[in-house]
Amino acid sequence: MSVPAGESLRLIRAGVDTYQEPVVYLRADSAVCRSEGFEAQARVIVETGGRSLVCTLNVVTDGGWLGSGVAALSEAAWRRLRPRTDDLATFRHAEAAESASRIRAKVYGQSLTHIEYEAIMRDAIAGRLSDIELAAFLAACVAQQLEDPEVTALTQAMVHVGTTLTWHSSVVLDKHCVGGLPGNRTTPIVVAIVAACGQLIPKTSSRAITSPAGTADAMATLAPVELDLAAMRRVVEREGGCIVWGGSVGLSPADDVLIRVERPLDFDSNAQLIASVLSKKIAAGSTHVLLDMPVGPTAKIRSFEAARTLGKSMSAVGTALGIKVGLHLSDGTQPVGGAIGPALEARSVLAVLGRETHAPRDLRERALDLAGAVLELDGARPGEGRARAVQVLDSGLAEQKFEAICEAQGGMRTPPVARHRAPVVAAASGTVRTIDNRVLGRIAKLAGAPADPAAGLELHVRLGDRVERGMPLMTVHAETSGELAYALSYQRHHTSAIDVEP
């Protein structure tokens, strides 16, 4: 049911960033606003130049910035509709998406087939479902604790609505870490080692959302990471591996939409985690995936029992979808590596690959463990994979492979160095008893990370270290003196970042 069209308005850019939500700004006296009520999340279809997009309606009541005969688009809407200057557009109220009834069915407790999940995923990526509809869908899935067959159906649906890569190899490896630890930047090292061993490992990584650095942010200080699918394919075919930003290749667009809504809800659901991870891996063409699960009291996974439950379901869903999942437990009790922030973490990676004497040992050991386990996914005897990993790392082959991957991605770069830095020293002598990862992350962000890639902090101590009064606990890096002062001021009010007890 649609209202008579009849009103064409010129489109302008509102210059407002609403994150990923497309918003259309219409005057209160426009036909759409007059003929229809205005409700929370009112949805309007904007059509121009043969393209159409569902936008959230915001009504301009006053302020003069929107002239008569004009409608404005938020940045997200502008990017997706790509109107030319002075293009005319028509507007009509969007009816409820067809799959909304499937979401209600899920809320009412029905099991859905992969066809039904696919309808929801298609509407989700087309923007036909509002954030509150997606939130209701996610809450219902969590509330009903989907069993493995339904997780399989959901994962399959997420894969189907996106692109799937195929490779000329029967074995395609990958790894995924559940709940990252600060600074735990093993991925570039693992990819270099595995690719240096002649295996395929087409890795996509994420940028930071709430953390001071994601793998893609750190990697971006070493090489371009915003490759499209064709470029990613060329890199992997030439070098066996890559480390690119998942957002630019868009391998699981449904997952991107779900994660956007799920993150602020902070749900802890194995089903969503499994569907998210496996949909991306299957789309990347992987056949064997290592699941790294750091276990610790403040890590995402808090007990071995929880790790076993997750691992069992992940394996079962993987098997149903033709992908082998290997499980790896690791220590999640404290940060790994001594740096937080894109460029600082990248330097740790280079130090390990370059076998430098000051390279963080914990990062090296963890990367070797993981690379070994990845290599053993395809049937090698236990220990054999790790031995090969040590060999290619110590021989410099991994370093060469990493440089080759960087070149293939568009050219290797030197990570930037921050213009300002300041140490934080121990106020008293004692032993480092606790380290608060959240506070450390906040300090790094106030210093400017990840927007300023050089910003962040270096940790000089680990749990259990003995420190003397006046010894540096960390060094804060920032591009401006204002941000440095910000970060240090925050640190002074949150000394729990590194707790030293007498």
Place this chain on the structure above:
Amino acid sequence: MSVPAGESLRLIRAGVDTYQEPVVYLRADSAVCRSEGFEAQARVIVETGGRSLVCTLNVVTDGGWLGSGVAALSEAAWRRLRPRTDDLATFRHAEAAESASRIRAKVYGQSLTHIEYEAIMRDAIAGRLSDIELAAFLAACVAQQLEDPEVTALTQAMVHVGTTLTWHSSVVLDKHCVGGLPGNRTTPIVVAIVAACGQLIPKTSSRAITSPAGTADAMATLAPVELDLAAMRRVVEREGGCIVWGGSVGLSPADDVLIRVERPLDFDSNAQLIASVLSKKIAAGSTHVLLDMPVGPTAKIRSFEAARTLGKSMSAVGTALGIKVGLHLSDGTQPVGGAIGPALEARSVLAVLGRETHAPRDLRERALDLAGAVLELDGARPGEGRARAVQVLDSGLAEQKFEAICEAQGGMRTPPVARHRAPVVAAASGTVRTIDNRVLGRIAKLAGAPADPAAGLELHVRLGDRVERGMPLMTVHAETSGELAYALSYQRHHTSAIDVEP
């Protein structure tokens, strides 16, 4: 955990209506935007003049309409913060609301106590929960099919976080209709009859959201309805009854927030319906409530079985909270009364109260049934209530009481008459087989209802009527010729509004 404050910006009005969502527009180079990531539904606390409000952040990247040193507020944010011109404000990121963990507990399947529900409701009305958090909460409640004791806890929490009225009478009556039929404007008549019988009936009603008229819209053409609590109390103490807009008295603010999110989700949940209805009635101080349930294939309640299930739970929760719920089943197979639109419906009400010969019989009979049932809630014998209702209506006492209530609410008015009208005639002879309430509602809205109170339509036929080619089926009323043309054009493309079969 908060970031260092330190940035004060001048507040201006953005002139953007985002419905009830408070939005703050900050420049991309502001401290809050720089020190924090930007996420879907990022929440910022705006503080000015001792008041603070959680707003959704929209980032102004361009466009020049927001100067340096300035932040803009959406209409909803402006109304709630009430800054004076050139007031300065500070900004910081809002941490997750404490009750968000209770929402997650609900999603994970835990039962919540009324204390926990109260925490969620308090955060909801304070704006500390985002719409997606509220959507997740609602979905979880529906998914878990709350049992009566938990519905009781939720209802109690909703009452506790708002104001509750008390009256100097042990019996306070009310009525609620589940799922309105178009034109079914019985409430003003029922209130007049019940109050004329000397009973208390403090009625609050809603405005239209998606329909062409709510009871408050129709009543607003006859008297002021935007009374505050003190004024409502004065009217009821003087005349025994009132018909005011619920939005202005704000008796169940938690319900107002939940309904805003729930409506676009279109959940069909007895638990939410019961909590919504009873929280408002208890807050209004009612002791006896009649629940009118129209049953029909296209009504909200489709079977007697469904009506019985709802009625049983409503009664149980009512009893637990000390309020008696009476149940009333009515015919939900077709519209009631012959008018759609605020002023046209008001005229039908006046015709019934004034015993005019052309008054719609179905509206009169239904109002008498309901008023009788309301009067019988307090122990009168079956039939006695209806007999008294007929008596006060036919004697003119109900009409006098209605006029007195209108005067007490601020003065009786004459409903406006639309400047333009046009008949829609039968294209062929035959019998009226179906009437599509949704299409009729859309025609009335395109004609301008409810924004133009005089707009709407009069129906000249009912199901089963025999019509001849060229006979008028309905008359469309509009304030402008453009809107009249809009409505008629829509009608021509949707002749299913009134389906005449040979």
